[in-house]
Amino acid sequence: MIQIGGTFNSAAAVACYIVMGALVGDAAKAKISDATPALMLAIAIFAVALIVIAFTKIEEPKSEPVQKAVSTEKDPHSAFSFRHFNLGILAIFMYMGVEIGVPNYVNQYLTTAPDAATPGLGMDTQIAGLIVAVYFLFMMIGRFTGGVIGSKVSAKMMLTITSGVSIILTLFGMFAPTSVMVTVPGIDWANLSVITAQVPVGIFAFLLVGICASVMWGSIFNLATEGLGKYTAIASGAFMTMVFGCAIFQGLQAFVADFTGSFLTSYWVVVLCAAYILFYALIGYKNVNTDIPVE
Template sequence: MGNSTTKKGNFVAIIAMIFLFAMIAFVTNLCSPMAVILKNNFSVSDTLAQVGNYGNFGAYFLMGIPAGLLIQKFGYKKTALLALIVGIVGLLIQWLSGSMGFVVYLIGAFISGLCMCMLNTVVNPMLNLLGGGGNTGNQLVQIGGVFNSAAAVCVYILMGALIGDASTAKVSAAIPALMIALAIFVFALVVIFFTKIQEPEQPKADALADDKYSCFSFRHFKLGMLAIAIYGAVEVCPPTYILAYLTSAKDAVNPGLAMDAGYVGTLSAVYFIFMLIGRFVGGMIGGKVSAKAMIATVSFVAMVLVALGIMLPVEQTISFPGIDYTTLSLKWGEIPVGIFAIMLVGFCASVMWGGIFNLATEGLGKYTAKASGAFMMMVAGFAVMIGIQGLVIDLTHNYMASFIVVLLAAAYIFYYALWGSKNVNTDIPVE
């Protein structure tokens, strides 16, 4: 009877964590389409237009370790509830930015980022622990990623329809998406409040305070922190700058192809559809294939795809389907083959987050909660990587060449999977 109750409790907890995983993507991925709006609404450069991503991901640097400490003190459920309240405040401030200005939007994005960091700190270790760690833990994280990608797809399709003509887009156009996100947060607050979550036992703070070791004593964890920071270039930069490139005017300082934002929003959504499919496959095989083998394979393929994307001539195009939002019908457009190659990176990025987290925290035992907070802190690297590629674009005025940033990021992840992820500190007690 006891085992049956435990299994039922674990199942409910897993469903709750997967639901949170989806919400993280919905709010986080609002930032990239919003950059198209901000660029027009406030007349800023490509680098500054990504201010939403800087605020959102930059918040992880401030909140990463405190989020881990909150889990130690209050547990996973209370930390999730607090995160949702913070997220509601952040969304309301972003909504007000249309009439109050650029800086107000940055503040709202930053507060939302605090929420995303807290939720990520809850979701990833909980799914890993509920799965018992190892391959099964990795499998649950990948399944959570399927729902994460599905929410991202919805955001890009929705925002593509709302933006319409990128050259005239205003913050007010995004209000329906912000209200949807707000409703999701309120709904989640109620669901999580009434969901009974079996909390894993946390080590006493006094015991950890006197411990001469910490998660930072493990080399593979520190290298994993760097890997997750750099991984931001592989997941976020392609859809962000595909959207910017294809919608940018042909005579702009950073020239693009001046394509319809609705159609291009569909393309960005396809990137996350590829991620969704990849995570679904990863979830199915995650229990049989090691995270090391999985990450090494996809990072190598990502390098090849990005290299092709950079080298293939822009004039070489293929027909690709999109959506005509006025008639809700399928329409076809011409996109560079190189852009399609970079879109395929979505398959590769799909399993990287869960795999890197699994590799970085494997064998940490009692240090896992603090490690998760420190790990989330490095998501601030997403903002850094987006900023680096934006800076390369503003310096070279060449969107396609800027994807060298993504290629180099994939190369480091390949190194980490094969060599950097090995635990060379097995002498440290973790019980």
């Protein structure tokens, strides 16, 4: 269910890059005031969402009262008493560096001028948005596929394969010759037409990371919460707090890009994150605290 639900998240991301690319267009090359329509749209969406939430009544889930023996002793354990859970929330933290870092810096690399301090390809902003949307399209397809085959393939196997392949794809994207070009398709929803663009083959490798990242969240969650029993609910909440990792790794990747003068070099941050996830899939997921009562 986590993978199937994630397809809607990826679908929204695809739409976001396409719509923002169409609205902003060449504004990035002119002045920030030209992006006002996009800003107004964002404010309108936020306002509508706020109104809907304010007037929506959400009932608390009803559960049967649990009879507990009267005890003055405080539970000495929690979800954080499990090593594999602690390593798991760190894996989710690292995962955000992969999921967000790859497409964002593909977009930066494509649109930044070749003569900038950190040079890029100087591609049209709208076309770049359509290309980056392919990453999230791959994520949507991957999550749907992961939801279908999830009962047949273990979370450990999925996470091991996808994290390993994502490392290979990222390294290939970093070191592939920029002179070798491939054609990447995209959909121009504004004109209801299919567009194509020539990009370095390494960019296409970065886009393929979307398929790998698509099932990582669900796989990490399943492995990290396995065997937690009564502590699972608290563990689920702790997982959601780790999404701030995207902000941390975006800043770190930006620092590396500025320091080295290369967007491609900044992808070592993504490799580091994916390498930790691979470690978790192979070793860190093991529950070594089976002696802790969870009933």
